[in-house]
Amino acid sequence: MTTVSMTVNGRQVSADVEDRTLLVDYLRNAINLTGTHVGCDTSQCGACVVHVDGRAVKSCTMLAVQASGSAVTTIEGLATGDELHPVQAAFREHHGLQCGFCTPGMIMTAVDMIRRHGGQLDEATVRHELEGNICRCTGYHNIVKAILDAAAKMQMPAAAE
Amino acid sequence: MGMEGIGQRVVRKEDKRFITGKGKYTDDVKLVGMTHAHFVRSPHAHAKVVSIDSAAALAMPGVIAVLTGAELVADRIGNLICGWMVHSKDGSPMKMGAYPAMAPETVRYVGQAVAVVIAETKNQARDAAEAVAVEYEELPAATTVAAALAPDAPQLHPEAAGNRVYEWSIGDKAATEAAFSGAAHVVSMDITNNRLVPNPMEPRSAVANYDSGDDALTLWTTSQNPHVARLVLSAFYNIAPEHKLRVIAPDVGGGFGSKIYIYPEEIVCLWAARKVNRPIKWTSDRTEAFLTDAHGRDHISKAEMAFDADHKILGLRVHTYANFGAYMSLFSSSVPTYLYATLLSGQYVIPAIYAEVDGVYTNTVPVDAYRGAGRPEATYLLERMMETAARQFGLDPTDLRRKNFITSFPYQTPVIMTYDAGDYNASLDAALKAVDYAGFPARKAAAAARGKLRGIGFSCYIEACGIAPSKAVGSLGAGVGLWESAEVRVNPVGTVEVLTGSHSHGQGHETTFAQLISERLGIGIDQVSIVHGDTDKVQFGMGTYGSRSGAVGMSAIVKAMDKVEAKARKIAAHLMEAAEGDIVIEGGEFKVAGTDKKMPFALVALAAYTGHNLPDGMEPGLKEGAFYDPTNFTFPAGTYVCEVEIDADTGKTEVVNFVAADDFGRMINPMIVEGQVHGGLAQGIGQALLEGTVYSDDGQLMTASYMDYCMPRADDLPSFDLHHTTTLCPGNPLGIKGCGEAGAIGSPPAVINAITDAIGHNDMSMPATPAKVWAAIHGRAAAE
Ligand code: FES
Ligand code: FES
Numbered sequence: 001m002t003t004v005s006m007t008v009n010g011r012q013v014s015a016d017v018e019d020r021t022l023l024v025d026y027l028r029n030a031i032n033l034t035g036t037h038v039g040c041d042t043s044q045c046g047a048c049v050v051h052v053d054g055r056a057v058k059s060c061t062m063l064a065v066q067a068s069g070s071a072v073t074t075i076e077g078l079a080t081g082d083e084l085h086p087v088q089a090a091f092r093e094h095h096g097l098q099c100g101f102c103t104p105g106m107i108m109t110a111v112d113m114i115r116r117h118g119g120q121l122d123e124a125t126v127r128h129e130l131e132g133n134i135c136r137c138t139g140y141h142n143i144v145k146a147i148l149d150a151a152a153k154m155q156m157p158a159a160a161e
Numbered sequence: 162m163g164m165e166g167i168g169q170r171v172v173r174k175e176d177k178r179f180i181t182g183k184g185k186y187t188d189d190v191k192l193v194g195m196t197h198a199h200f201v202r203s204p205h206a207h208a209k210v211v212s213i214d215s216a217a218a219l220a221m222p223g224v225i226a227v228l229t230g231a232e233l234v235a236d237r238i239g240n241l242i243c244g245w246m247v248h249s250k251d252g253s254p255m256k257m258g259a260y261p262a263m264a265p266e267t268v269r270y271v272g273q274a275v276a277v278v279i280a281e282t283k284n285q286a287r288d289a290a291e292a293v294a295v296e297y298e299e300l301p302a303a304t305t306v307a308a309a310l311a312p313d314a315p316q317l318h319p320e321a322a323g324n325r326v327y328e329w330s331i332g333d334k335a336a337t338e339a340a341f342s343g344a345a346h347v348v349s350m351d352i353t354n355n356r357l358v359p360n361p362m363e364p365r366s367a368v369a370n371y372d373s374g375d376d377a378l379t380l381w382t383t384s385q386n387p388h389v390a391r392l393v394l395s396a397f398y399n400i401a402p403e404h405k406l407r408v409i410a411p412d413v414g415g416g417f418g419s420k421i422y423i424y425p426e427e428i429v430c431l432w433a434a435r436k437v438n439r440p441i442k443w444t445s446d447r448t449e450a451f452l453t454d455a456h457g458r459d460h461i462s463k464a465e466m467a468f469d470a471d472h473k474i475l476g477l478r479v480h481t482y483a484n485f486g487a488y489m490s491l492f493s494s495s496v497p498t499y500l501y502a503t504l505l506s507g508q509y510v511i512p513a514i515y516a517e518v519d520g521v522y523t524n525t526v527p528v529d530a531y532r533g534a535g536r537p538e539a540t541y542l543l544e545r546m547m548e549t550a551a552r553q554f555g556l557d558p559t560d561l562r563r564k565n566f567i568t569s570f571p572y573q574t575p576v577i578m579t580y581d582a583g584d585y586n587a588s589l590d591a592a593l594k595a596v597d598y599a600g601f602p603a604r605k606a607a608a609a610a611r612g613k614l615r616g617i618g619f620s621c622y623i624e625a626c627g628i629a630p631s632k633a634v635g636s637l638g639a640g641v642g643l644w645e646s647a648e649v650r651v652n653p654v655g656t657v658e659v660l661t662g663s664h665s666h667g668q669g670h671e672t673t674f675a676q677l678i679s680e681r682l683g684i685g686i687d688q689v690s691i692v693h694g695d696t697d698k699v700q701f702g703m704g705t706y707g708s709r710s711g712a713v714g715m716s717a718i719v720k721a722m723d724k725v726e727a728k729a730r731k732i733a734a735h736l737m738e739a740a741e742g743d744i745v746i747e748g749g750e751f752k753v754a755g756t757d758k759k760m761p762f763a764l765v766a767l768a769a770y771t772g773h774n775l776p777d778g779m780e781p782g783l784k785e786g787a788f789y790d791p792t793n794f795t796f797p798a799g800t801y802v803c804e805v806e807i808d809a810d811t812g813k814t815e816v817v818n819f820v821a822a823d824d825f826g827r828m829i830n831p832m833i834v835e836g837q838v839h840g841g842l843a844q845g846i847g848q849a850l851l852e853g854t855v856y857s858d859d860g861q862l863m864t865a866s867y868m869d870y871c872m873p874r875a876d877d878l879p880s881f882d883l884h885h886t887t888t889l890c891p892g893n894p895l896g897i898k899g900c901g902e903a904g905a906i907g908s909p910p911a912v913i914n915a916i917t918d919a920i921g922h923n924d925m926s927m928p929a930t931p932a933k934v935w936a937a938i939h940g941r942a943a944a945e
Pocket of ligand 1: 046
């Protein structure tokens with residue numbers, strides 16, 4: 001057992017876990033943040049994507065101890081109070097989710113994608129960069145639309161709307 | 162029609178919890194004192210269980226119990242059932258072997274459970290499962306139909322001689338023979354429908370809790386139909402009487418059919434929770450899901466179609482072998498029979514049809530319904546035949562189809578179904594316009610100039626949704642009725658709760674069902690809650706599969722609403738001293754026609770509960786329930802057109818254009834309908850291009866992870882071009898047909914027809930992987 005501490009969604013957390021505990025299990029079971037999901041055991045599906053120090057990471061690929069001391073953001077920490085993050089709002093607006101299981105990982109991947117590309121996103125880039133996230137429900141059509149729309153809106157100052 | 166009523170593209174009410182990480186799935190459930198289960202699974206496809214030594218496992222930290230199949234059987238926990246009795250053509254009932262939840266004596270597929278470890282933590286249970294020493298005596302295995310039907314094949318179940326479950330037939334054999342003997346042309350094909358793994362993104366999970374004070378059990382589970390789960394667990398498996406068992410299917414992360422069934426793990430967790438007197442959670446990992454979720458499809462067929470000199474179809478003859486896997490799953494028997502062969506008429510006038518279906522046991526995971534269930538197999542066969550026939554005749558494939566379309570309704574096919582309404586030319590026209598068929602030769606030439614092979618393929622599908630009516634399916638062997646129930650509870654303040662037996666696992670019922678109430682009562686969808694998925698809240702229901710929630714589930718709500726409105730009308734008439742027949746409900750108000758008298762719905766509701774001033778003899782309250790049993794299936798249909806470009810150097814196929822023109826009858830929320838189609842298309846295109854389940858000859862599942870089984874990803878798919886035509890379903894009050902499976906049913910033949918058009922070579926099976934396509938282009942034996 002090791003005490004693993006980190007900042008999750010701006011809150012300092014600490015828990016004793018086995019050394020082999022994955023970050024996703026730490027978040028789901030030790031910290032009780034169940035928004036981050038597990039969809040596979042081979043780091044293929046992306047249901048578990050969170051941000052570690054601002055970058056998208058598959059939390060099933062990282063040990064909790066490796067994230068010790070980091071700042072982690074999960075889907076629960078993305079909105080500001082009642083105000084949805086623009087990517088969250090765009091997923092709703094464009095019906096980019098059905099069962100919602102892949103959705104937290106999709107949104108966290110999308111936020112990082114937009115951060116890296118800014119407004120330079122086009123459909124081909126979005127589809128290519130979504131390769132690490134599997135959705136079985138939506139056929140991706142509306143997810144792609146949502147990400148492109150959010151990217152455009154996040155570039156645009158609110159005053160211009 | 163209000164802003165949130167029928168036909169509006171309303172964004173979903175349920176999304177908020179999903180996009181903020183507040184969805185509550187079964188694996189999110191935590192109970193005080195909860196323990197964890199891990200199953201010990203067979204590494205062999207076929208073997209005798211000689212002995213199980215749990216001593217080492219029991220000595221490990223945190224281990225509470227190791228329970229075996231022998232103990233399960235000793236406790237008289239029942240074998241898993243198949244809920245639809247199909248008879249062979251000689252009249253004999255299907256031949257089924259026993260399917261225990263954990264194998265006490267013989268394992269018949271890799272992954273079948275023989276024991277379960279219960280421990281304090283998931284890791285402890287997993288570690289200890291490794292230490293359970295099981296001695297097996299390996300037996301020879303058969304993983305394909307051909308291997309299982311070979312004269313010297315290993316026998317899976319003593320009850321099923323030759324591994325044959327049934328030899329079933331439908332249609333008129335003599336009339337079909339006569340049609341062929343008089344034919345000018347006969348087109349023949351061997352057609353394989355590849356085995357698929359449904360792969361909902363949420364792995365199956367079960368949490369079982371035993372309350373010794375009440376002697377009652379609760380099961381949270383990833384189910385598409387919690388009431389049927391409770392019924393079957395009580396009536397057949399001896400788990401608990403129905404009133405002492407609560408089944409909750411909370412948020413469920415996709416099902417696609419694979420979460421209809423009762424699985425061994427749910428039975429074992431409930432049984433074990435009582436035994437160890439602690440709550441138990443089991444959550445499948447992905448490889449376990451590949452090894453144990455019911456697979457789909459897996460048909461091998463020989464099909465022949467007879468035409469007259471004018472290319473009108475005279476007859477269809479089909480012989481299909483369905484691989485059932487090692488055991489009969491809950492609805493498996495009905496899939497290649499009543500859900501498949503009854504759709505073999507497609508959109509066409511086929512005067513004579515005769516189909517034979519042989520169900521076969523093999524040493525593979527049990528096969529059951531997967532998105533579309535039988536209809537994708539029928540559509541693939543027919544639409545590959547039609548395109549192939551057109552090519553043989555030198556006709557345009559759309560002309561051959563038009564020549565044979567059914568154009569007058571109702572239409573009785575030779576295989577049971579009576580199609581109630583449709584306009585197949587309309588959807589073909591819409592699709593052709595959208596795809597710019599006339600411009601295809603120019604696009605093909607332009608592609609050729611870029612060194613690419615371009616092809617176009619069609620598919621005119623029909624599906625049968627909302628399986629029904631109960632009386633008819635009962636006469637065909639179904640063990641359940643196929644109605645739906647609903648209860649509408651109006652609260653004293655005028656908000657509404659709708660309790661439905663349908664179950665949403667991504668279909669957006671919380672929004673569409675509320676839109677129906679909004680349409681009827683003129684109240685906002687925020688004033689409406691949809692309650693589902695909990696047997697303690699909803700009295701009974703049949704769940705969601707086969708695109709039945711709209712056509713059947715919403716029809717039940719309509720019936721309950723009719724009763725609510727009738728009573729509310731009486732109350733309003735009484736309060737406003739008007740005739741009941743003069744009350745009109747409009748924009749949330751009850752108005753007296755021809756006067757300015759009106760009162761808001763909320764006040765009528767309040768009056769029902771205060772009871773101060775009700776018509777004489779009327780009971781207070783405003784709450785009504787209804788059961789709705791449909792009179793027929795509904796028949797959505799449409800035309801799909803796929804255009805592909807193939808890189809001859811790599812064999813890689815790119816879907817460059819996909820047009821879908823569907824007729825779903827009335828759409829409650831077109832945005833949600835389109836989302837359903839997108840998802841279905843992705844699964845169908847996945848089947849055509851990428852997905853295939855591969856077993857080794859000795860029964861190891863070679864595609865048991867996302868590393869090996871190719872799921873469609875965003876980069877593999879195009880944006881889809883959707884269109885709608887509308888003929889209303891005359892059979893239900895809303896005119897709804899159902900849309901959930903269309904994409905998966907219609908798309909595979911369109912894709913393969915496009916590929917075979919591009920490569921000029923008709924011998925292509927699914928999935929059309931780059932290796933196979935390359936081999937077909939370059940004339941080499943396909944690298945399977
Ligand atoms: S759970 Fe992390 S990638 Fe699938
Ligand atoms: S919404 Fe269900 S898996 Fe993506």
